[in-house]
Amino acid sequence: MNGSALTQAPPIADSAERIALEATWTRGTGFLGWLTSTDHKEIGLRFIKTSFVFFALAGLLAAMMRWQLAFPENNFLGPDLYNQFFSTHGTAMMFLFAVPVMEGMGLYLVPLMVGTRNVSFPRLMNFGYYMFLFAGILLFGGLIANIGPDMGWFSYVPLAGPEYTPGKRADLWSQMISMVEIASLVGAVEIITTVFKQRAPGMSLNRIPLFVWAQVVTSFMVLFAMPVVMIASSMLTMDRLLNVNTHFFNQAEGGDALLWQHLFWFFAHPEVYIIFLPATGFISTIIPTFSRRPAYGSSAMVLSLIATAFIGFGVWVHHMFATPLPNIGQGMFTASSLLITIPTGMQIFCWLATLWGGRLDLKSPLFFALGFVAVFLIGGLTGVMLASVSIDLQVHDTFFVVAHLHYVLIGGSVFPLLGAVCYWFPKWAGRMPNEFAAKLSFWILFIGFNLTFFPMHQLGLKGMPRRIYTYLPESGWSSLNLLATIGAGILGLGLVIFFGNLWWSKKYGALAGPNPWRAGTLEWSTESPPPAFNFQNPPSVESQYPLWHDLPDTPVITGLGTEEREVLVTALMDATPDHRYSIPGESIWPFLLAVAASALLAGIILHPIAFPIGCVLCFIALFGWFWQGSSPHRPIKGTVAISTSPAVTT
Amino acid sequence: VSARPRQNAWILFLLLSGCHGPQSALDPAGPQAGRIRELLDLNFWICLAIYLLVFLSLVLPILFRRATVLDAKEGRVISPEVKSERTVSAIVIGALVLTAAILFCLIIVDFLTGRSLASLATQNGTNVLSIKITGQQWWWKVEYQDLTPSKSVTTANEIHVPLGTPVKFELHAQDVIHSFWIPNLHGKKDLIPGYVTTTYLQADKPGTYYGQCAEFCGYQHAHMRFVVTAEPKEQFNNWLEAQRKSAVEPDTDSEKRGLQVFLSSTCVMCHSIQGTPARATVGPDLTHLASRPMIAAASRPNARGHLAGWILDAQHIKPGAHMPRQNFSPEELQSLLDYLQHLK
Numbered sequence: 006m007n008g009s010a011l012t013q014a015p016p017i018a019d020s021a022e023r024i025a026l027e028a029t030w031t032r033g034t035g036f037l038g039w040l041t042s043t044d045h046k047e048i049g050l051r052f053i054k055t056s057f058v059f060f061a062l063a064g065l066l067a068a069m070m071r072w073q074l075a076f077p078e079n080n081f082l083g084p085d086l087y088n089q090f091f092s093t094h095g096t097a098m099m100f101l102f103a104v105p106v107m108e109g110m111g112l113y114l115v116p117l118m119v120g121t122r123n124v125s126f127p128r129l130m131n132f133g134y135y136m137f138l139f140a141g142i143l144l145f146g147g148l149i150a151n152i153g154p155d156m157g158w159f160s161y162v163p164l165a166g167p168e169y170t171p172g173k174r175a176d177l178w179s180q181m182i183s184m185v186e187i188a189s190l191v192g193a194v195e196i197i198t199t200v201f202k203q204r205a206p207g208m209s210l211n212r213i214p215l216f217v218w219a220q221v222v223t224s225f226m227v228l229f230a231m232p233v234v235m236i237a238s239s240m241l242t243m244d245r246l247l248n249v250n251t252h253f254f255n256q257a258e259g260g261d262a263l264l265w266q267h268l269f270w271f272f273a274h275p276e277v278y279i280i281f282l283p284a285t286g287f288i289s290t291i292i293p294t295f296s297r298r299p300a301y302g303s304s305a306m307v308l309s310l311i312a313t314a315f316i317g318f319g320v321w322v323h324h325m326f327a328t329p330l331p332n333i334g335q336g337m338f339t340a341s342s343l344l345i346t347i348p349t350g351m352q353i354f355c356w357l358a359t360l361w362g363g364r365l366d367l368k369s370p371l372f373f374a375l376g377f378v379a380v381f382l383i384g385g386l387t388g389v390m391l392a393s394v395s396i397d398l399q400v401h402d403t404f405f406v407v408a409h410l411h412y413v414l415i416g417g418s419v420f421p422l423l424g425a426v427c428y429w430f431p432k433w434a435g436r437m438p439n440e441f442a443a444k445l446s447f448w449i450l451f452i453g454f455n456l457t458f459f460p461m462h463q464l465g466l467k468g469m470p471r472r473i474y475t476y477l478p479e480s481g482w483s484s485l486n487l488l489a490t491i492g493a494g495i496l497g498l499g500l501v502i503f504f505g506n507l508w509w510s511k512k513y514g515a516l517a518g519p520n521p522w523r524a525g526t527l528e529w530s531t532e533s534p535p536p537a538f539n540f541q542n543p544p545s546v547e548s549q550y551p552l553w554h555d556l557p558d559t560p561v562i563t564g565l566g567t568e569e570r571e572v573l574v575t576a577l578m579d580a581t582p583d584h585r586y587s588i589p590g591e592s593i594w595p596f597l598l599a600v601a602a603s604a605l606l607a608g609i610i611l612h613p614i615a616f617p618i619g620c621v622l623c624f625i626a627l628f629g630w631f632w633q634g635s636s637p638h639r640p641i642k643g644t645v646a647i648s649t650s651p652a653v654t655t
Numbered sequence: 656v657s658a659r660p661r662q663n664a665w666i667l668f669l670l671l672s673g674c675h676g677p678q679s680a681l682d683p684a685g686p687q688a689g690r691i692r693e694l695l696d697l698n699f700w701i702c703l704a705i706y707l708l709v710f711l712s713l714v715l716p717i718l719f720r721r722a723t724v725l726d727a728k729e730g731r732v733i734s735p736e737v738k739s740e741r742t743v744s745a746i747v748i749g750a751l752v753l754t755a756a757i758l759f760c761l762i763i764v765d766f767l768t769g770r771s772l773a774s775l776a777t778q779n780g781t782n783v784l785s786i787k788i789t790g791q792q793w794w795w796k797v798e799y800q801d802l803t804p805s806k807s808v809t810t811a812n813e814i815h816v817p818l819g820t821p822v823k824f825e826l827h828a829q830d831v832i833h834s835f836w837i838p839n840l841h842g843k844k845d846l847i848p849g850y851v852t853t854t855y856l857q858a859d860k861p862g863t864y865y866g867q868c869a870e871f872c873g874y875q876h877a878h879m880r881f882v883v884t885a886e887p888k889e890q891f892n893n894w895l896e897a898q899r900k901s902a903v904e905p906d907t908d909s910e911k912r913g914l915q916v917f918l919s920s921t922c923v924m925c926h927s928i929q930g931t932p933a934r935a936t937v938g939p940d941l942t943h944l945a946s947r948p949m950i951a952a953a954s955r956p957n958a959r960g961h962l963a964g965w966i967l968d969a970q971h972i973k974p975g976a977h978m979p980r981q982n983f984s985p986e987e988l989q990s991l992l993d994y995l996q997h998l999k
Contacts, residue, residue, distance in 0.1 A: 084874045084974055157871050163848055164831040164873055169792075256849030262832065263847065297722060298733040301743060327834055327843040327870075329852045332769060339765055343758045350754045354747045357712050362735050362743060364722035378713050386702035389758075393765040395691045395772060396698060398842020399680040402834060402869040466695075468678035468838040470869045473877035477954065480865075481676045523730030553732045 023541055025567035030122070030537035032591055041591035043127030044537060045112050045195075048134050050433060052109025052192075053426075055134075056102045057504075059141050063097035064500070066090040068493060071457075075490035077478040087474035088155035089174075093148050095158030096178060099276065100185045101141045103418060104227075107283035108192035110425060111220040113433070115196055117528035117535060118214050120205030120544045122572050123588050125198035128595045128630070133191030135599030140184035143607055147177040154178035157472065159273070160241065162254040162265045167245045176245055176610040179238035184606050186231040193224035193231075203572055204580040205527065206545035206562070214526045214549065215306055219286025222310040226279050226317065234272035237265065248613050263328060270321035278317040280414060282310055284421035285352055288374050291421075291428055292356050294524040295371035296363025299550055302355040309348035309355075316345040326397045335394045342392035349385060353378065368522070369443035373424025376451050380420060384412030387462070402472075405465025411458045423450070423503060430507060431521045435533045436514030442506035450499030456492025460485040525550030543573060594630035601626045678865040680838040684885065685858045687772055687841035694768045701757060772841075775821045775855040783855075785823040786814065790833030790846040790868065793875035793976060794939055794952040799895060808898040811939030812881040812952045814866075816858050817891040826852045834870035837883050843869050858885035865953065874975030880953035901930030902942045902998055913994025916987045921979070928998070938978065945998045951976075959992055966991065 032038045032047075042048060070090050073082040082090065116124055124130055147153050152173045156165040165175045200213070200221050213221075243251040244260075252258035254265050285306075293300040300306065322330065322338035356378065365371065387409040390396050400406060430438050469482045476482050520529035529552055531540050542561035548554040562582075565571040570588040575581060605619020675682040683689035789796040799808040816822050826835055828846035835854065836843040844854040858864075868879035886894070905911045917923065918932060925938035933941075944950075947957055951972055955961040964971070966988070969978035983991065 084877065088874065156873075161832055161871070164871070169831050169873060262849060296720075296733075297726070297731060298735055301735075301740070302747065327845045328847065329845070329850055332773065336762075336766060336769070340762055343762060346758060347751065347755060351747075351751060353709065354750050357709070357716075358743045358747055360713070360716040361720060362733070362739065363716075363720060364726055364731075364733060365716060365720050366722045366727045367717070375713060375717065379710060382706055382709055386706060389702060389761065390695070390698045393694065393698065393761065393768075395694050395765060395768040395842065398844075399688070399691050399695070399838065401843055402871075466680050467675055468680065468865070468867065470836070470867055470876075472871040475877050480678060523732075525732070550732075 022567060023536075026538045026541065027536065029567055029570055032537070037593070038591065040596055041131065041593055043123070043131055043589070043591055045116050045124045045127065045130065046433075046535060046539075048127075048130050049109045049111075049113030051134055052105050052112060052137065055138060055141065056106035056109060059097050059101040059145075060106070062145060063094045063102060064497070066094040066097075068497060070094065071490040071493040073474065074476075074486050076487070077476050077480070077483050079475060082474065084474045085155065088472075089148060089151075089153035091472060092154040092157050092178070093144060096154060096181075097141070097144060098414075099158060099280075100182065101137070101144065103280040103414065104189055104276070105137050105185070105192075106422065107223065107280060107418075108189060108196075110283065110287075110422075110429075111196050111224075112192060114429065114528060115199055115217055115220055116203070117432075117531070117539055118217050118526055119200055119203060119208060120527045120540065120546065121199065121203040122539045122543065123570065124195045125203060125588070126195060128589055128592055129191050130195050131592075132595035132599050133188040133195075135596055136184050136191070136602065137188035139599065139603040139607075140181050140188070143177065143181045143184065143603075147174075147181075152177055159269055160238075160265075161269075162241065162244070162262050163256070165241060166254060173610055176242055179241045179245075180606045180610055182238040183235050184603060186235045187602070189227050189231050193227035196220050196224045197228075201577050202574050202583075204575050205543060206560075206573070206575055206580055206582050208546050208575075208580045210578060211304065212546060212549045215289035215300060215303060216283075216286035216526075218307050219282045219289070219310055222314045223279050223282045226275050226282070226314050229318065230272045230275040230279065233268060234276075237268035237272070240268075241265070242609060246609070246613050263325075266325055266328065267321070270324045271318070274321045274324065275314075275317045277413065278313055280418050282313065284377075284418040285310070287421040287425035287428070288356060288377060289352075290524075290526070291370045291374045291424055292359050293363075293550075294428075294522050295366045295368055295374075296359050297366060298359065298363040299525070299553075300355065301358035301362060302351075303549065306352055306355050309351045312348040313345060316341060316348070320345060323392055323397065326394050327401055339392050339394055343389065346385065346389060353382070369438070369440055369447065370424045370428035370522075372444055372447045373420050373427065376447060377416060377420040377424065380412060380416030380451070380454065383459075384409055384414075384416050388413065400465050402470055403465030404461040404469045404471060407471055408458045408461035408465065411454075411461075415454060415458070420450075423447075426507070428522065429528075430510070431517030432528060432533050432535070434507075434511045434514070435517055436510055436512075437517050437521060438510040438514060439506050442502060442509075446499050446503035446506060449495060449502060453492050453495030453497070453499050457489050457496050458492070460488050460492075464489075520552065525553035527551060538570075592630065592633055594626055594633060598623060598626035598630060677863055678838055678867065680842075682839055684839040684860040684862060684864060685841065685856055687775065687856050688839055690768050690771055691842060694764060697764060698761070701761070705757075775857060776823070776853075778821050783821055783823045784817065785825060786816075787825045787827065788814075788835060788846070789827045789829050790835065790872075790879075791829035792831065792873055793868070793879040793973070795879070795881045796829075796939070797881075799898070806899055808895060809940045810898060810943065810947070812949065813884070813947045814881060815884045815886065815891055815894050816856075817888040818858055818861055818885055820888070821855050821857045824854050824856070826854065831872050832870050833868045833872050833879070835866065836869040837864055837866040839864040840883070845870055858883075861885050861887065863948070875952075875973050878952055878954040878973050878976075880949075882948055882953050884948075897946070897999075898943055902928045904930075905994055905997060907993065909990045909993040910997050911994075912987075913990035913992070913997075916983065916991045917994060920981065920983070922981075925977075941995070941998065943998055945996050959996060962995060963988060963992055 032042050032044060069082060073079050073087055112130060154174050154177060156170050156175055160175060160178060163169055200217055240253040243249045244253055252260040254260045254262055256262055289300055289306060320338060320342045323342045326335055391409060427438055427443050464482055464485050517533045519532055527544055530544060542563055545560045546555060547559055562573055570590060571585050572588055574583045574586045576583050601619060601622035605615055605623060608615025608619055683692045785800060787798040787800055795812050797810045797814055801807045826844055826846045828848045833846040834843045835846060840858055841856040844852050862885055864883040866881045866883055868876060905914050923933040923935060925935050926941050927934045927936060929942040950957045950962060951965055955972060966981055968980050969976050970980055
């Protein structure tokens with residue numbers, strides 16, 4: 006049973022083996038089992054669903070802001086609520102929706118796409134989910150308790166400092182950031198380790214699916230960007246705390262208000278790419294499937310991703326062109342901001358080349374992918390304008406930028422995301438989404454989106470600044486604002502139809518089968534929805550699109566233990582088999598650590614004493630976690646080397 | 656000559672009516688905003704051309720590269736031919752080179768625009784009119800400084816500039832970060848505590864323009880506006896001369912009572928009226944209040960009714976503003992209004 010070898014035998018429906026695998030991999034039942042789940046599919050979906058809940062809440066705030074701005078001098082929301090709403094909207098959309106939903110897609114899909122049974126550190130993933138959940142509860146709970154942040158998602162000092170935002174609103178924001186970024190970092194570690202060490206034999210770097218590449222590159226960006234904002238927001242907390250009183254950003258005591266902006270944007274511009282790159286991964290998956298051909302310029306696209314990641318860290322000053330900076334410095338950042346257009350342009354050209362060289366099967370996910378190009382490109386081109394110092398001085402902090410960023414983030418990320426949800430929904434649910442309803446929702450979303458955000462370009466040029474809760478009737482901004490509000494209603498209707506369709510299809514949709522789109526990547530080789538162990542016999546691959554190009558008798562892995570949760574570990578570059586590894590199972594300690602760490606970080610809002618107490622609690626939880634070890638799933642000592650197995654490399 | 660069709664093109668493209676008005680980057684009234692507008696137009700046409708090209712190459716395959724029903728049913732996968740892929744590669748590389756070339760041109764043009772924007776600072780040398788602006792929550796203190804202290808002028812939310820000459824603005828922030836922006840004249844410059852920033856602009860077209868704070872600065876960010884009057888040099892000098900004078904003495908009995916109301920109420924804790932004992936500098940200087948077109952940081956016209964509403968309940972008009980509610984009897988209020996409206 007434990008003999009490790011790769012044979013050329015096709016997967017046999019060995020019911021005894023399947024039953025044993027099911028017994029080993031299925032989590033415990035009941036509430037405790039749900040709480041402690043370490044299944045990447047379950048946690049990934051939980052990330053996705055929770056993110057969409059926060060998306061809906063933040064969208065509701067946006068709808069109320071749009072209603073407030075629909076008429077001049079409107080009294081629907083006062084300045085206090087409006088400021089809390091726009092700050093919470095931005096914070097939630099960036100930190101609680103866009104980043105975690107992409108992380109959830111990665112956690113669900115990456116192990117399936119690289120042909121393994123779980124992520125490398127599933128308990129850590131469980132811990133990350135609860136950190137994210139608690140951060141979201143803290144932010145929206147704070148809003149309900151009237152301590153929602155009201156100094157913008159960017160929290161510029163001195164406005165967010167102790168003098169001008171007394172009370173707990175800014176503390177809540179800065180501590181919530183630390184909590185949610187822990188979740189992002191943990192997710193990044195999961196994805197990098199899983200892709201580096203658990204790929205199917207034969208999946209050398211050039212055969213890694215493009216979506217997986219996008220996730221890996223994004224994860225590295227997360228590793229470098231998120232700590233910066235955690236440090237900056239912790240410095241802000243320390244500046245604000247009564248008994249700590251540091252003066253990092255306090256000009257009067259030798260600090261610097263501009264330091265915050267540099268730290269924040271050094272994180273926040275890469276953040277845009279952290280949201281955008283996974284979306285390009287969706288597009289690079291959807292377009293080839295529905296063009297019925299491999300992606301054109303696969304290596305060029307991977308190199309574009311990596312180039313974007315590097316340049317993305319060197320453009321942050323274009324958010325600060327109106328601050329006192331030397332002209333030469335500004336010129337450098339204009340150049341770097343324009344430079345980043347080249348890799349993004351490369352990706353767009355490659356997608357277009359794929360479309361031209363294919364035979365298009367116009368299914369709903371492709372609608373969203375094509376709509377993405379049409380919409381995102383407008384955001385990209387206004388981005389080119391914003392990179393110019395002179396133009397930026399006029400449109401900076403106006404509704405022109407509001408339009409630009411929504412074209413980039415909704416056009417560049419939400420459209421691909423909705424396409425991806427349509428595309429992989431059959432895998433999650435085992436049933437097909439309704440094509441007609443999906444296409445209908447696309448058109449309504451497309452029209453509603455453009456009606457909402459396109460007029461904002463002109464509003465900005467006509468002098469309307471961002472973040473104002475009202476405006477005078479004689480300013481001449483009324484009709485365009487009303488138009489945008491009507492558009493927002495249509496946009497909301499489109500989203501209701503989209504998610505209503507999924508809700509209906511989950512119950513009544515046509516059965517999907519393993520590969521309804523006849524796609525080429527590994528996640529489609531297993532059942533829909535996949536069993537707890539993903540693959541009864543994990544595959545090996547010989548091409549980038551194994552379901553299209555590999556022969557039916559391509560070797561599969563047999564002989565992984567069924568008593569423990571064993572996966573095959575492969576080499577970084579060529580994915581040659583290296584050893585077997587037993588993945589740890591459920592444990593309550595990650596949840597308890599998340600509770601302790603959240604108590605620490607959220608408790609500081611009330612009093613610094615929470616820090617030492619929280620540290621002790623975290624230590625206890627960590628002690629419990631490590632004391633438990635991986636028992637009962639101990640890693641196998643002295644694993645059998647199977648890298649030399651001739652069956653792998655044929 | 657070419658400005659008009661360009662403007663029409665914007666409108667045509669945006670499918671929206673367009674009288675841009677006194678707070679618009681699309682209606683430049685000076686060389687700074689004019690140069691930026693030209694750069695914006697150039698960028699707009701280039702971006703529009705690129706967009707149409709890409710959009711076309713996105714839509715054409717939808718029309719001409721559809722899978723046949725049979726193909727779709729069987730899920731056939733295409734293996735691209737080496738020869739056609741080579742043609743595609745040439746096109747993709749060509750497009751990439753073109754992109755890089757366009758970007759390079761845009762960098763050059765942006766650099767040149769930046770230089771010509773900066774050139775205004777070097778004209779007229781040290782002889783340039785300098786105005787000190789202090790941004791605070793949520794109004795603008797405006798000071799025309801002079802070497803002779805008695806010739807200095809302090810006003811609020813109102814700037815007058817002479818036509819055809821560069822003006823230097825020295826920008827200070829009292830509390831949080833604000834941003835100084837007159838869309839018809841120039842782009843923004845931030846006011847940051849601990850820094851002194853400068854910006855230069857020039858108005859060539861006479862008129863009244865509006866400026867507004869562009870950096871989120873808290874509760875009443877929406878109502879932190881100011882009025883700019885661009886007028887011929889002579890008129891400007893007259894205005895400045897008038898502003899240099901102390902407040903006019905009250906004439907009528909009611910006005911005299913109004914002054915007494917002002918001096919005996921909490922008004923004097925924050926406001927000053929030159930020539931009277933009121934000398935506080937927390938709020939706007941009211942010496943020539945009646946000469947200003949607007950009140951409450953340019954969010955209400957300077958009319959008797961609005962002024963009365965503002966004095967009695969500023970919190971209703973600008974919730975969170977630092978001006979507290981006042982309790983005056985109707986007689987006191989009428990006298991106070993008489994006096995304030997007398998302060999030309």
